[in-house]
Amino acid sequence: MNTVSNPAITWRRYGPCGLIFSFSDHPGDGVFEHLQSISRALDIAPPEGLVDYFRGFTTLTLEFSEVLPENIEPLANELLRTWDGATPCTTLPRRFDIPIIYDGPDLSRVAAHSGLSPEEVCSVYQSTTYRVHMLGFCPGFPYLHGLDSRLHTPRLDTPRAQVAAGAVAIGGGHTGIYPVNRPGGWNIIGHTSERLFNPENTRENSPENAFLLRPGDLIRFVPHP
Amino acid sequence: MTPFLEPVLRVLSPGLGLTIQDRGRAGYGRFGVPRSGAMDPHAFSWANRLLDNPPNAAALEILLQGAALEVLEDAWIAVCGADLECSVSRWRTVRVTKGTHVEFARNRSGLWTYLAVEGGFTGEGGEHFGSHSTYPDAGLGKKFEPGDFVHRLDTEEHRLQLPPSVASRLVPWDEHRDYRFPPPIRVWPGPQWDFFTEHDRSRFFENDWTTTSRSDRTGYRLSGPSIKPRESQIISEAVLPGSIQIPGIGQPIITMNDGPTVGGYPKLGLVDPADLGWLAQARPGTKVRFTLTS
Numbered sequence: 001m002n003t004v005s006n007p008a009i010t011w012r013r014y015g016p017c018g019l020i021f022s023f024s025d026h027p028g029d030g031v032f033e034h035l036q037s038i039s040r041a042l043d044i045a046p047p048e049g050l051v052d053y054f055r056g057f058t059t060l061t062l063e064f065s066e067v068l069p070e071n072i073e074p075l076a077n078e079l080l081r082t083w084d085g086a087t088p089c090t091t092l093p094r095r096f097d098i099p100i101i102y103d104g105p106d107l108s109r110v111a112a113h114s115g116l117s118p119e120e121v122c123s124v125y126q127s128t129t130y131r132v133h134m135l136g137f138c139p140g141f142p143y144l145h146g147l148d149s150r151l152h153t154p155r156l157d158t159p160r161a162q163v164a165a166g167a168v169a170i171g172g173g174h175t176g177i178y179p180v181n182r183p184g185g186w187n188i189i190g191h192t193s194e195r196l197f198n199p200e201n202t203r204e205n206s207p208e209n210a211f212l213l214r215p216g217d218l219i220r221f222v223p224h225p
Numbered sequence: 226m227t228p229f230l231e232p233v234l235r236v237l238s239p240g241l242g243l244t245i246q247d248r249g250r251a252g253y254g255r256f257g258v259p260r261s262g263a264m265d266p267h268a269f270s271w272a273n274r275l276l277d278n279p280p281n282a283a284a285l286e287i288l289l290q291g292a293a294l295e296v297l298e299d300a301w302i303a304v305c306g307a308d309l310e311c312s313v314s315r316w317r318t319v320r321v322t323k324g325t326h327v328e329f330a331r332n333r334s335g336l337w338t339y340l341a342v343e344g345g346f347t348g349e350g351g352e353h354f355g356s357h358s359t360y361p362d363a364g365l366g367k368k369f370e371p372g373d374f375v376h377r378l379d380t381e382e383h384r385l386q387l388p389p390s391v392a393s394r395l396v397p398w399d400e401h402r403d404y405r406f407p408p409p410i411r412v413w414p415g416p417q418w419d420f421f422t423e424h425d426r427s428r429f430f431e432n433d434w435t436t437t438s439r440s441d442r443t444g445y446r447l448s449g450p451s452i453k454p455r456e457s458q459i460i461s462e463a464v465l466p467g468s469i470q471i472p473g474i475g476q477p478i479i480t481m482n483d484g485p486t487v488g489g490y491p492k493l494g495l496v497d498p499a500d501l502g503w504l505a506q507a508r509p510g511t512k513v514r515f516t517l518t519s
Binding site: 012013014015016017018020026027039051052053054055056057058059061063134135136137138139140141143155171172174179180181182183197199207208210211 | 251252253254255256257258259353354362363364365413414415416443458460461462463465467485486487488489495497498
């Protein structure tokens with residue numbers, strides 16, 4: 001498929017040096033696979049002047065070292081053409097069992113919102129295999145896709161000033177795990193003892209070693225023995 | 226190769242906040258690692274320029290007031306940034322001698338002050354992800370406590386050499402900034418520009434905004450007229466430093482250097498990186514105005 005002519009793909013300038021591409025209106029496996037292959041292309045052969053890039057569920061944001069020309073059309077089209085040939089990721093996904101203790105302060109809120117009992121919430125929550133769609137927000141925070149629609153719960157009106165590392169939480173239609181202490185507005189249903197971010201592991205020029213998870217990984221939550 | 230580290234300062238008091246910052250760690254956005262780095266690149270860069278340091282040499286970043294340091298070894302330093310009572314002259318090179326105390330007392334305007342040393346400081350534990358910048362929440366360096374030593378990179382080639390007849394070096398007067406009165410801050414349209422009515426966009430640019438005390442290295446919250454996005458949540462996507470996020474309550478949160486890399490609030494605009502330092506220096510209660518880049 002020629003993505004250059006794909007009307008679902010749009011792009012916008014994001015400040016002097018930024019460019020944000022949107023590949024779909026909805027998160028899902030199709031757009032995820034597309035973003036996986038483009039990310040791989042960016043890692044292997046970054047376009048000239050690229051200083052950073054960011055994953056979203058449906059978007060990819062590129063930041064360049066120089067101010068982009070006023071007309072970004074040619075650059076956007078050239079990038080899309082390059083990515084057309086990006087090969088899909090064929091490696092088998094890694095699988096992780098994450099131990100969880102359901103002791104979060106918002107478990108009852110999620111239960112009330114879903115109409116389920118707290119026990120049913122836990123049972124529904126751990127019956128799903130989740131896929132890491134991206135890391136973002138804070139170092140190593142995995143955005144997990146696949147949450148049962150019954151457990152979709154709006155974020156808190158007022159974010160907590162501090163959420164402890166290890167908190168397992170639901171924000172809207174997604175779930176995730178806080179790798180470090182951060183302010184946060186997601187509903188905390190439990191916590192894990194698993195360490196998701198270990199900055200001591202960055203020394204040998206491979207920053208990815210500091211992060212337990214990466215996009216594509218499959219996660220199951222298992223009750224802590 | 227680990228460069229030899231020399232303790233050059235001892236922290237007597239960290240005051241309201243004392244960290245090491247350089248130009249930050251770009252390149253790890255896809256892992257969720259924030260940029261960090263000096264909140265006011267203008268003052269930070271001048272402190273390094275005065276000392277002929279590499280542009281990315283790490284400096285001490287001092288929040289407001291109260292910090293006190295003891296000099297452990299004779300050195301050239303430079304202090305640039307917020308307007309405050311300081312025991313050494315600001316915006317110029319200063320030769321400090323062993324035993325001197327450098328103290329940052331009553332702040333008059335601005336928030337962030339930079340103290341640079343010849344060759345640059347080094348963060349606790351050296352570099353993390355290619356930067357000395359402290360990001361204590363994730364264990365990348367730590368906040369200083371009383372009694373801590375501050376080390377510098379001891380590289381002989383970065384010793385300041387002033388010509389024999391020159392006693393000091395100054396930042397030109399027109400480069401000193403009056404942080405009480407920031408100029409209109411330039412803004413680029415954000416990815417969700419279309420989420421806002423023409424009317425709300427005009428109100429954003431035509432009204433004064435006031436910086437609030439709910440501001441830190443993560444984000445600055447402003448108060449002013451209520452601006453409502455068409456939808457209060459978007460599918461989570463990148464948030465660059467300087468992004469003007471408008472949550473449902475209608476008051477902007479501007480993402481700063483330690484802010485989240487991904488978020489779900491609509492973004493009306495992006496502060497031009499060249500002007501973000503002006504906003505960073507705006508103490509709570511400062512009036513700021515925004516102007517659309519043309």
